[in-house]
Amino acid sequence: MEKPTIHNRRIKRFQVIFVSLIIYLVLIPKHGVAQSNDSSVNPTLNIDWWIFSFILIILFVIGYFIYKVQIKNTLAKEKDVWRLQHLTLEKETKDIMEKLKATQEQLIQQEKLASLGQLTAGIAHEIKNPLNFVNNFSELSMEYVDEISESVEKLDQNDTTEDIKSLLGDVRGNLAKIFQHGSRADGIVRSMLMHSRGGKGIKEPTDLNELIKEYVNLAFHGMRASKNPINVDIKVQLEEDLPKVMLNPEDFSRVILNLCKNAFDAMRDKTELYGKDYLPKLSVSTKNLEDSVMVVVEDNGPGVPEDIRDKLLMPFFTTKKGTEGTGLGLSITHDIIKDHEGVLEIDSIVGEYTRFIILIPKTQ
Amino acid sequence: MKILIVDDEKDVEMLFRQKFRKETKSGNLELIFAFSGAEALSILGESDPPSVVYVFSDINMPGMTGLELLDQVKKKFPQISVSMISAYGDSDNYNKAIKSGAKEFFTKPIDFESLRKEILDLINT
Numbered sequence: 001m002e003k004p005t006i007h008n009r010r011i012k013r014f015q016v017i018f019v020s021l022i023i024y025l026v027l028i029p030k031h032g033v034a035q036s037n038d039s040s041v042n043p044t045l046n047i048d049w050w051i052f053s054f055i056l057i058i059l060f061v062i063g064y065f066i067y068k069v070q071i072k073n074t075l076a077k078e079k080d081v082w083r084l085q086h087l088t089l090e091k092e093t094k095d096i097m098e099k100l101k102a103t104q105e106q107l108i109q110q111e112k113l114a115s116l117g118q119l120t121a122g123i124a125h126e127i128k129n130p131l132n133f134v135n136n137f138s139e140l141s142m143e144y145v146d147e148i149s150e151s152v153e154k155l156d157q158n159d160t161t162e163d164i165k166s167l168l169g170d171v172r173g174n175l176a177k178i179f180q181h182g183s184r185a186d187g188i189v190r191s192m193l194m195h196s197r198g199g200k201g202i203k204e205p206t207d208l209n210e211l212i213k214e215y216v217n218l219a220f221h222g223m224r225a226s227k228n229p230i231n232v233d234i235k236v237q238l239e240e241d242l243p244k245v246m247l248n249p250e251d252f253s254r255v256i257l258n259l260c261k262n263a264f265d266a267m268r269d270k271t272e273l274y275g276k277d278y279l280p281k282l283s284v285s286t287k288n289l290e291d292s293v294m295v296v297v298e299d300n301g302p303g304v305p306e307d308i309r310d311k312l313l314m315p316f317f318t319t320k321k322g323t324e325g326t327g328l329g330l331s332i333t334h335d336i337i338k339d340h341e342g343v344l345e346i347d348s349i350v351g352e353y354t355r356f357i358i359l360i361p362k363t364q
Numbered sequence: 365m366k367i368l369i370v371d372d373e374k375d376v377e378m379l380f381r382q383k384f385r386k387e388t389k390s391g392n393l394e395l396i397f398a399f400s401g402a403e404a405l406s407i408l409g410e411s412d413p414p415s416v417v418y419v420f421s422d423i424n425m426p427g428m429t430g431l432e433l434l435d436q437v438k439k440k441f442p443q444i445s446v447s448m449i450s451a452y453g454d455s456d457n458y459n460k461a462i463k464s465g466a467k468e469f470f471t472k473p474i475d476f477e478s479l480r481k482e483i484l485d486l487i488n489t
Contacts, residue, residue, distance in 0.1 A: 170382065177375055224424050225452065231429060 016063045023059065027052055106326060124189045131186050138178040145172045191218055191253070203340070205244035206252070208293060209286055212238060215253045216284050219260035230268050230280055237285040245293050245360055251336045258329040259297040259356050260284075265320070266301035266354065273302075292342075295358040303350040312346060365487050366394045370404040370421040370433065371449070383476045384483075392487055401428025405436055414441050418486060420470075420479075423450035423457055431460055438465040447482070449474060 149168050152161055191214050213236060220234055260282065267280035280300065287294040304312065311317045313334045318327035337344045342360040369380055377397040387393040396416065398404035404421070408414045419437055423430035434446050445467045450457060453471035461469055468482060 173378070174382070177378065181375070221424070231427070234426065 013063070013067075016059070016066060020056075020059045020063075023055060024052075027055065110326070121193060124192045127189055128186070131182055131189065134182040135179055135186065138175045138182060142172055142175045142179070145175065187214070188218070191215065203246045203248050206247040206249050207242075208245050208247065208252075208295070209238040209242050211247075211249055211253060212236065212256055212284055212286060212295065215256040216260055216282075219257050219264070220282075222257075223261070223264045228268060230264065230271055232264065232267065232280040232282050235281070235283040237283065239286050239288050242286055242288050242293065243362065245362065247340060247360070248336075251339070255333045255336050255358070256284075256297075258333045262329060263297060263299035263301060263354070267299050270302045289359070291363075292359045292361045295360070296355060297358075298353055298355040300353050303352055303354050304346065304348040305350050309346055309348065313344070365392060365418075365483075366396060366416045367483065368396045368398060368404060368407060368416045368419045369449075370398045370401065370419065370425075370430070372399055372422065372425040374399060376422075379474075384480070387480075387483070387487075393483065400425060401430070401433035401436070404433055405440070408437065408441055408444065414444060416444060418483070419444055419446045420449050421446065423448055423452055423461070431457075431464060434461060434464045434466055445486075449479075 145168055149165065149172075152164050152168070155161055216234065216236060220232065223229055223232075263282050264280075267282070271278055271280060283296075283298045285296045285298075287296075308319065313330050314327075315331040316327040317331075334344050337358055337360070340360050342358055345357040345359075346354070347357060348354040369376060377395075380395055380397070381388065384393055384395060388395060396407060398407055401421075404419065408416055408419070419433075421430040421433050428436075430448055430450065434448070437444055437446050446465065447468040447470065448457075448461045448466050449470045449472065451472040453469075458469050470479060
């Protein structure tokens with residue numbers, strides 16, 4: 001049945017009026033004939049008028065019912081349209097609510113991580129104090145041992161003095177190790193602190209190779225300590241005598257950590273598909289070009305399909321499910337590189353490798 | 365008694381040799397060191413039957429992890445005891461190690477007294 005438009009309604013009404021007119025016209029001759037056949041007009045007239053009125057009323061009733069049916073149909077159709085709209089709105093609202101819930105969960109998780117970050121910063125500061133003692137006392141003790149060795153040399157030499165000198169050698173070696181590892185711990189703490197500081201800082205001439213070594217190492221051990229560690233063969237090929245680059249080390253450290261983390265996550269996905277036969281490999285290299293410095297972070301993971309490649313750097317774009325990824329890592333990385341007047345390029349073959357190429361100009 | 369210690373940190377050797385200098389001097393104990401799982405397996409396979417009776421291994425190493433080494437040793441040389449020494453003392457690693465057949469689990473920083481007790485128990489049996 002077609003939709004009762006105004007056009008249809010008009011037709012129906014015209015149909016009714018048309019039918020009424022025909023019936024009326026049929027009646028007029030009958031009425032006229034009745035009149036001419038009868039001298040006394042009044043009684044026939046009365047009956048005729050009654051019949052006429054009765055038929056008119058019937059016609060009106062029929063018209064009214066047709067009108068009502070039309071209204072009912074229109075209402076029914078409109079009701080259907082409303083119901084459909086309502087269902088669509090309901091579904092849209094449900095989708096939006098789900099997205100909101102997911103975003104809220106992510107926010108809670110990020111809050112937790114942020115507070116963990118703050119706690120870590122506090123712990124790092126606290127550890128710096130005892131480390132200060134470890135390093136300085138070991139240095140002092142080394143000095144004392146050297147003084148003792150010198151004094152022993154002044155004695156008459158015999159087996160005992162030889163024993164003493166050998167033992168002193170061991171002690172000095174141990175103290176050197178204490179100092180070395182204390183400094184190493186200090187370096188780790190310092191990297192951690194530098195990373196937790198926020199905001200855009202000033203650029204300073206930075207040893208890029210050292211930064212990369214430190215943060216690739218941190219990223220690897222961070223991954224190993226996480227929920228699903230994987231085995232990765234890490235190759236770091238840093239060009240020797242790479243000149244210092246004007247960098248903001250805090251920000252750039254984030255870039256290295258983010259690219260390594262993404263590589264580990266991608267390679268983890270691939271291990272879940274290929275199992276034991278797949279050996280994850282991450283290689284980070286630096287190269288001294290004429291006007292710029294190149295950093296390449298390459299993994300032999302699943303690769304990035306062409307259609308996703310353009311979206312990778314967009315904020316909130318993530319291929320991870322649920323609250324696993326915020327989609328912000330690469331967009332922040334890209335922002336930082338842009339802030340250094342640099343360029344980030346993505347090169348990848350699906351199933352084979354993904355390569356992130358960073359070019360930082362030497363003069364900015 | 366030959367004991368193999370596996371850790372990617374080279375300074376572990378200096379530490380262990382000094383910590384067990386008395387036992388090594390008396391001839392009761394011989395310490396061997398490997399810096400990777402692969403190196404450890406090749407050392408163990410040098411003689412048949414293997415001359416090493418106990419292996420202490422770190423867990424977090426590049427290449428073959430300590431847990432993977434544990435599986436391999438238990439498969440190839442089931443008579444050798446293996447204990448883990450690791451900075452990662454979480455229950456996840458602990459359970460995985462024990463389930464795979466590790467005898468003991470020591471966390472770092474190493475408490476050498478408990479380690480010494482374990483080794484002396486072995487020497488005396």
